[in-house]
Amino acid sequence: xxxxxxxxxxxxxxxxxxxxxxxxxxxxxxxxxxxxxxxxxxxxxxxxxxxxxxxxxxxxxxxxxxxxxxxxxxxxxxxxxxxxxxxxxxxxxxxxxxxxxxxxxxxxxx
Amino acid sequence: xxxxxxxxxxxxxxxxxxxxxxxxxxxxxxxxxxxxxxxxxxxxxxxxxxxxxxxxxxxxxxxxxxxxxxxxxxxxxxxxxxxxxxxxxxxxxxxxxxxxxxxxxxxxxxxxxxxxxxxxx
Numbered sequence: 383x384x385x386x387x388x389x390x391x392x393x394x395x396x397x398x399x400x401x402x403x404x405x406x407x408x409x410x411x412x413x414x415x416x417x418x419x420x421x422x423x424x425x426x427x428x429x430x431x432x433x434x435x436x437x438x439x440x441x442x443x444x445x446x447x448x449x450x451x452x453x454x455x456x457x458x459x460x461x462x463x464x465x466x467x468x469x470x471x472x473x474x475x476x477x478x479x480x481x482x483x484x485x486x487x488x489x490x491x492x
Numbered sequence: 493x494x495x496x497x498x499x500x501x502x503x504x505x506x507x508x509x510x511x512x513x514x515x516x517x518x519x520x521x522x523x524x525x526x527x528x529x530x531x532x533x534x535x536x537x538x539x540x541x542x543x544x545x546x547x548x549x550x551x552x553x554x555x556x557x558x559x560x561x562x563x564x565x566x567x568x569x570x571x572x573x574x575x576x577x578x579x580x581x582x583x584x585x586x587x588x589x590x591x592x593x594x595x596x597x598x599x600x601x602x603x604x605x606x607x608x609x610x611x612x613x
Contacts, residue, residue: 383554416598420538427587427606428538433599471538475598479543479551481591483530486537 384408386474388484394462394491402487403454404472410453415474417455419448422469422486431470432457459489467491494519496588496604504582504611510575514588514604515568522546522566528591528600529562529573531584539584543591544571578611585609 385407394400404417411417413435420428430439432448435455445460455474459466472484500512514527521527529541542552544562552560556575564571575582585608589600 416595418599420600422538427603428600429603430599430601433601434596437596439599439601473540473600480554481528481540481543483538483540 384476384482386472386482386484388470388472388487390485391488391490394459394466394489396462396464396491398462399458399460400462400489401451401456401458402470402472402489403451403456404474404484405454406474411450411455411474413450415455415476417448418473419446419455419457420471420473421466422471428471462491464491494590494602496590496602498586498588498604498607500586500607500609502608502610504578504609505613506579506611507577510573510578510582510609510611512573512586512588512607512609513570514572515570516590517569519590520566521564521569521571526551526591526593527564527571528589530587530589530600530603531582532587532606533581533584538587541573541575541586580611583609583611 387405418433419431422428447458449456471486495517497515504510526543528543542562544550561574585606587606589603
């Protein structure tokens with residue numbers, strides 16, 4: 383079964399820019415996988431940030447952006463803030479009705 | 493405003509069946525979209541369990557398919573999850589979410605608040 387890969391952890395300085403990626407154990411991610419991104423803080427349900435690769439969910443600041451970088455989906459946070467410190471998950475649609483979550487990236491802002 | 497609320501027993505014995513319901517308000521399930529279940533074991537990542545359409549069409553995570561049944565009750569505007577033969581590995585927070593499909597739409601949104609189910613004797 384194909385595994386969706388994410389960096390286990392990442393660190394960014396306040397005000398800095400960070401790019402988290404979402405890849406496949408075999409193959410390349412394209413827009414046809416309709417990548418979406420979610421932010422989760424401890425004890426809370428996930429919050430939708432980006433869907434269908436590029437589209438920001440309602441109310442999400444424009445410092446969050448989605449793209450395809452090389453063979454992976456990417457979430458870029460520009461001007462990181464302290465409250466961006468969260469877990470970030472991507473989901474890929476694999477076809478035939480199957481969705482797969484990545485393992486998540488723990489982002490530290492320090 | 494669409495809202496989802498999970499409900500069900502918080503404690504299930506090993507080998508028994510886990511049963512949860514997701515009540516939807518602010519939107520009629522019959523209007524469309526898929527509706528999904530996702531779980532998160534303590535301290536771990538998210539795992540998609542499966543989706544259901546208002547017609548009853550379902551898709552399941554292949555790794556859970558043999559133990560999972562998702563059903564829908566449009567008259568009550570809710571959908572349900574049953575997982576049999578549970579073990580401690582099924583201990584998790586279980587979330588329900590609306591899951592729009594289609595180009596430009598794929599996402600889980602909104603999410604319920606989640607409910608913790610512990611498998612223990």
